[in-house]
Amino acid sequence: MDLNLKNKTVLITGGSRGIGFACAEVFAQEGANLHLVSIDPDRLAEARRILELTYHRPVTTSAVDLSDSASIATVAADCPLPDILVNNAGAIPAGTLDQIDEARWREAWDLKIFGYINMTRDYYARFRERGYGTIVNVIGLAGENPDSAYVAGSTGNAAMMAFTKAMGGASLQDNIRIAGVNPGAVLTDRIATMLRHVAGETLGDADRWEELLENLPLKRAATPRETADAVAFLASDRASYISGTILTVDGGHASNNSSFK
Template identity: 75%
Template sequence: MDLALKGKTVLITGGSRGIGFGCAEVFAQEGANLHLVSVNEERLTEAKRILDMTYHVDVRITVADLSKSEAIAQVAEACPMPDILINNAGAIPAGTLDKVTEAVWREAWDLKVFGYINMTRDYYGRFRNRGYGTIVNVIGMAGENPDSSYVAGSAGNAAIMAFTKTMGGTSMNDGIRIVGVNPGAVLTDRIFTMLRTIAEEQKGDPEKWPDYLANLPMGRAATVRETADVVAFLASERAGYISGTIVTVDGGHASNNSVF
């Protein structure tokens, strides 16, 4: 299926690794040009090097901390009018209410929750003035399947879900689509390394890391590519009448109430 993304400009926050970089690869394979944003200059530069070498599309980068409101203007100056915005930056720490301090909670929400809101606020206005644009928010399964041991993330993801549905419910009146993707457990490099470390510490063998995924559908996590493909489809013209919708990529895990 041709997603009609060739020549489009895609702005991806948190684009230097994990799901963000996976999305960058899929869009690049479809012929889209990229603008990646991350707070980590070293990882961002390496991501650009790999994409340049592999896909031969235009790849630009901006180092910015999107937890800071002023960084939104910095990004907008560097990439004023993309066709597609992928909000992906931010990982909210796990912990119960008594373990997550107010400072940690606010810092995490400043990046993921308010970062998504502020990026959407700025680019919505730009897209509306132009007459079209698409925003995809990469959120997280805990927003629909909350977990008290991930209280800040569950609440934050639920807030972004509500924001996505609220904005996407009327945005097509301005020619804009706003959609969301809720990944469940995704086997990013970071998660893979973490599980190997845990397996070595607890089981004495890092190769036993798949044991920790046994309760998931098919006994595995989603791949980065499986998640990124959904993001790319929703961002494309093939999903042209979809807005205010959130697609969950978790193998049905959120629906069976099992414990990960």
């Protein structure tokens, strides 16, 4: 299926690794131009090198910390008017309410929650003035399947689901679509770290983290590409009547009430 993304400009936050980099690969394969945002300039440079060498599409970058809202002005100067914004940057740590203190909680939310909100605020206004645009928020399964051992992430993801639905429910009046993707367990470095934490708490040995995947559909985590394909579809014209919707990509994990525990 041709997603009609050729020569579209796609801005991806957290685009240098994990799901964000997988999204960049999918969009590049579809012929899109890329602007990647990450806090790590070395990772950005390597991601750009790989993408340009492999897919022969232009890639520009912004090395900024999106937990600082002032950084959004830098991104906007570097990429003022993309066709598509993919909000993906941010990793909220695992832990119970006792384990995640206020400072750590706020730090995580400044990047993922307020980073998404502030990027949306800025680019929504730009899209509205131009007359069209699409925003896809990569959120997370814990927003619909909350876990007290991931309380900061569960709460934050639920908030981002509500934000996406609220904004996307009215955005078509401005010819803007806003949708979200809730990945389940995806085998990225971040998820491996989280699973090590859970394994240490529940199995007494962080090195046994792969045993936790036995409870997942197909007895494995999803690949980053499986999430990225969903993001690309929602961002494309093939999803032109989808807004205010969250697509769950978890192999049915939330529906069967299983967990890593």
